Amino acid sequence: MSGRRKARADQTPDSHLFPTRHYDLVKEMVAATVVVGLLTVVLAALFSSPDRKALTMANWAEAAPADVVATAAAELAGTSTSAAYGAPYNKNDPGQKLGPLPLQRAGGVGLKLDSAADLVIAPLSTRTGDAPLTAALATWKGASETQQTTWAGSYSDALAAAPDGDPAKVATGDYGPVPVLSSSFLTLAASGSLEGLLTSGTTFYASDQTRPLLLLADGAYLEDQARADHLGGDQWGMMNETGNYPGQPWMWLYTFWYQVKPFSTSGNADALVWGVMAVLTVAFIFIPFIPGVRSLPRHLRVHRLIWRQ
Amino acid sequence: MTTSKAPSGSNWTAATRERLSHVVPPGQLLPDRQPAYMRSWIYVFGVACLAALFYVIASGVVLAVMGAAWWHSSSVGHFVNSTHLWSVELFFMFMVMHLWAKFFMAAWRGRRALTWITGGVAFIGSIGTAFTGYLSQSNFDSQWISTQAKDGVNSVGVGPEFNVLNTGQMLLLHISVLPLLIGLLVGLHIILVRRHGVVPPFDAVAPGESR
Amino acid sequence: MISAGGLLSGHAHFLHWGVVQISLANLIVILVMVAVFVLALVLPFPGNHDAEVTPSGDTDDHV
Numbered sequence: 001m002s003g004r005r006k007a008r009a010d011q012t013p014d015s016h017l018f019p020t021r022h023y024d025l026v027k028e029m030v031a032a033t034v035v036v037g038l039l040t041v042v043l044a045a046l047f048s049s050p051d052r053k054a055l056t057m058a059n060w061a062e063a064a065p066a067d068v069v070a071t072a073a074a075e076l077a078g079t080s081t082s083a084a085y086g087a088p089y090n091k092n093d094p095g096q097k098l099g100p101l102p103l104q105r106a107g108g109v110g111l112k113l114d115s116a117a118d119l120v121i122a123p124l125s126t127r128t129g130d131a132p133l134t135a136a137l138a139t140w141k142g143a144s145e146t147q148q149t150t151w152a153g154s155y156s157d158a159l160a161a162a163p164d165g166d167p168a169k170v171a172t173g174d175y176g177p178v179p180v181l182s183s184s185f186l187t188l189a190a191s192g193s194l195e196g197l198l199t200s201g202t203t204f205y206a207s208d209q210t211r212p213l214l215l216l217a218d219g220a221y222l223e224d225q226a227r228a229d230h231l232g233g234d235q236w237g238m239m240n241e242t243g244n245y246p247g248q249p250w251m252w253l254y255t256f257w258y259q260v261k262p263f264s265t266s267g268n269a270d271a272l273v274w275g276v277m278a279v280l281t282v283a284f285i286f287i288p289f290i291p292g293v294r295s296l297p298r299h300l301r302v303h304r305l306i307w308r309q
Numbered sequence: 310m311t312t313s314k315a316p317s318g319s320n321w322t323a324a325t326r327e328r329l330s331h332v333v334p335p336g337q338l339l340p341d342r343q344p345a346y347m348r349s350w351i352y353v354f355g356v357a358c359l360a361a362l363f364y365v366i367a368s369g370v371v372l373a374v375m376g377a378a379w380w381h382s383s384s385v386g387h388f389v390n391s392t393h394l395w396s397v398e399l400f401f402m403f404m405v406m407h408l409w410a411k412f413f414m415a416a417w418r419g420r421r422a423l424t425w426i427t428g429g430v431a432f433i434g435s436i437g438t439a440f441t442g443y444l445s446q447s448n449f450d451s452q453w454i455s456t457q458a459k460d461g462v463n464s465v466g467v468g469p470e471f472n473v474l475n476t477g478q479m480l481l482l483h484i485s486v487l488p489l490l491i492g493l494l495v496g497l498h499i500i501l502v503r504r505h506g507v508v509p510p511f512d513a514v515a516p517g518e519s520r
Numbered sequence: 521m522i523s524a525g526g527l528l529s530g531h532a533h534f535l536h537w538g539v540v541q542i543s544l545a546n547l548i549v550i551l552v553m554v555a556v557f558v559l560a561l562v563l564p565f566p567g568n569h570d571a572e573v574t575p576s577g578d579t580d581d582h583v
Contacts, residue, residue, distance in 0.1 A: 012419030015506030016334060017515035020342035020574060021567075028356055036360035039399060044391035047528045051381060051390075052449040088468040096464040103466040110469020207477025209455075214474065217456035226453045230534055233457060236541045242450060244528040246545040248443075250401055250436060259539045270464035285429040288417035297415040298511055305561040306349045306414060307510035342574075348567075350560035402549065406557050 052242045055222060057212070061190035064221040066165040071219040072185040073159060075115045076140075076178055077152035080218040083115035089214070090114070096271040103271055111210060116148075119215045123197040124184055133184045136177035143176065151176035233258050253280070333503045346510055354407035355502075361403055362495065364396035366488065373484050378447060397439060404432060416508045424501040431494040438491055441483035444473055451476070 061068050074080035078092070086093030087104050088111040095104025113119075121140065127133055140148060155175040162169045167183060188194050198215065199206035216222045223232070231237035238255035241247035257263045257273045266272060287293050297303060371389050372380060380386035408428070411417075417425040443454050455473045462468050472478055509515075533544040 010418055010420070013509055013513060013515040013518060015344050015419070015509050016337070017518070018344045018346060018509060018513070019516065021345050022341060023343040023347075024341060025339060025343075028353075029360070032353065032356045032360040033363060036357055036396070036399060036403075037364060040361070040364050040392050040396045043395035043398075044388060047391070047395070048387065049391040049394040050450070050529065051387065051446070054448050054452055085463075087466070088463060098465065104464050104468075105466075107463070107466025107468055111472060208472075208475040210472060210474040213452060213456055216452065222452065222456065225449070230532060230541070230543065231453055237457070239546055240532070240543050241545070244530050244532045244543075244545055246398060246549045247543065248439070249546045249549050250405065268464070270461045274461060274465045281433055285426055285433075287412075287429075288422040288425050294415065294417070297413050300413060302413040302561065303415075303511055306351050306410075307346055307513075308348075348565045350563055350565055351557075353560070398549070402553050406553055406560075409557060410560075 047245070050242045050245050055216065055225065056192065057189040057194040057216075058192045060216065060219065060221050061186055064219070064224075065186055065190075066159070066167065067219045067221050068186045068189050069167045069182045070156065070159045070165055071215070072120050072182040073152055073156045073178055075120045075215075075218065076148065076181065077156045078116065078149060079153065079156060080115055082113065082119070082214040082218050096268045098268070098271040098275045113211070113214065115214075115218075116152075119198065119211060119218075120181065120185055122201065123188060123194055124181060126197060126201070127184070127188065130184065132180055136180035136184070139177040140181060147176070151178045155179060155182070234264065253277070332500060337503050337506065344507060344509065346513065347507055351410045352507070354403045354410055358400060358403035358407050359495070359499075361396050361400035362491075364392065365400055368393035368396060369484065369488070377445065377480060381447070397442070401435070401439075404435065408432065414508060415511070418508055419505060421501070421505050421508055424498060424505065427494055427498040427501060431491060431498060434487070434491050434494060438483065438487040441479045441487060444479040445476065445483050447476065455479075 057068075071080060075083060078084065082089055084092050086095035087107050087109050089109065090113060091109060094102060097103065121137065124133065125137060143151070151174070154173055155170070155178040158170045158173055158175070159165050159167060161171065167179065170179070188197075194215075195209075195212045196206070198211040199209055226232060226237070227235065229242050230240050231242070233255070236252075236255050236259065238251045238258075239247050239249055254273065254277055257276060258269060263269045263272055283290065283293075368389055372386075372393060375383075375386060375389075380390040411425065411428070440454075440458070444451050444458075458473045459468065462471055462473055528545065534541055535544065535547060
């Protein structure tokens with residue numbers, strides 16, 4: 001493309017000045033509706049749709065009890081993902097930045113959560129008739145924050161060091177009430193009432209699953225199950241679906257960045273990928289105004305197949 | 310008489326009617342003729358995409374009427390959910406093919422930039438709408454997608470306003486606000502196509518004109 | 521819960537090329553799209569209605 005051509009205004013003639021032929025748009029629409037309708041029904045009948053059941057806390061407790069215990073301890077220690085997340089749940093991390101911009105923190109703590117208190121202590125506190133638990137809760141609530149963190153942190157480390165993370169094989173140490181709290185938490189999860197306590201604990205109608213989902217995501221079980229189906233972030237998971245179903249192929253570029261450096265090794269990966277995709281999306285939408293890109297179709301000459309006369 | 314010859318500046322209704330009548334050239338809203346240079350199967354993907362959207366909405370309405378959990382326990386419900394899934398897959402397939410075609414034709418030429426822009430924004434908006442749909446499945450997929458996506462949303466500071474873990478919020482967005490926005494964008498996009506007509510070939514010369 | 525059993529409920533198959541991983545199902549969708557697109561480009565559009573083509577007389581609808 002010469003500079004001269006770039007400076008010239010778009011000289012595309014008015015399409016209404018050209019010779020025309022008869023065409024039936026409504027017939028075309030009806031035909032498309034019938035064909036697409038048939039395709040839809042046939043595909044639905046042949047292939048159905050995936051519906052992998054939601055994991056329940058009871059599922060988690062049964063399949064990975066050590067993980068539940070370890071997660072409870074981590075919540076109490078303030079080392080779980082949600083506890084150390086930062087905005088919008090708390091202020092315990094500065095959060096991700098896009099270059100110099102601390103966007104995550106700027107969003108504010110709008111979904112306040114105290115992981116230890118809200119995800120573990122509050123549901124446990126609803127249990128009655130369990131004397132050891134009641135005593136453990138009293139000990140916990142009466143201790144200083146530093147003492148609580150020391151107990152829970154030590155117990156978390158001990159669990160990690162135990163064979164298979166098995167609470168029964170943990171080395172002896174000073175863990176305060178944390179072992180009782182954690183094992184009671186496992187019992188609570190296994191009972192099937194934990195989700196309810198976390199969503200509708202203070203309200204009759206529950207439509208917000210923030211707390212049980214954060215708890216579930218703090219454990220390893222959810223991710224293990226997802227990774228088995230190639231749904232992990234570094235497995236191009238954003239494009240995939242459970243089972244053998246097609247997923248979201250249109251997410252290919254969004255998920256691509258997570259597979260390569262510097263994004264794959266960056267603590268700011270999410271913000272960086274958003275930034276890159278925001279720029280690319282704006283560029284895509286404004287292609288008509290981008291010199292070079294807007295002239296590409298002419299040179300690619302696929303149009304010669306479309307307009308063959 | 311429902312109209313008068315009053316100066317349009319003083320009558321808002323007349324002025325609006327006057328304005329609206331020029332949005333699309335006379336006879337071009339539903340013409341029964343089209344430019345002779347349109348002679349390729351490549352032009353069917355837009356209308357196919359629109360047809361798929363009808364089924365997305367229709368199946369979505371049935372799912373909404375029967376309730377969010379219906380499809381988990383009813384085989385008819387599961388089938389309707391399957392038509393919703395496959396019409397969405399077809400919607401995206403045809404939309405992307407329509408995008409490819411329009412790119413290769415540089416269909417933004419001839420003052421059609423806004424047509425491209427509305428289509429592009431509708432594409433991005435559709436991805437967002439589908440995303441809230443995935444979050445509304447109330448199954449394992451929703452659990453995983455929400456807990457993953459929250460990191461992306463939170464990282465740029467919009468987590469409090471758009472809480473992907475809040476199923477109530479996501480479902481309501483999916484069945485009301487977002488489809489309305491997509492519908493508006495698609496409507497605008499189609500009106501623009503009818504307004505400007507389908508783009509002529511590169512270097513085409515209209516009869517009687519010279520380059 | 522109605523079982524989602526069916527042709528596609530089995531374990532997924534994945535293909536790998538270096539950093540790229542794609543499910544067979546997604547790959548098939550993309551290949552079908554490309555194939556249909558190419559067919560749309562090369563298949564002749566029906567109708568030999570050149571006799572019907574009339575020069576446009578509309579000059580007052582330019583917007």
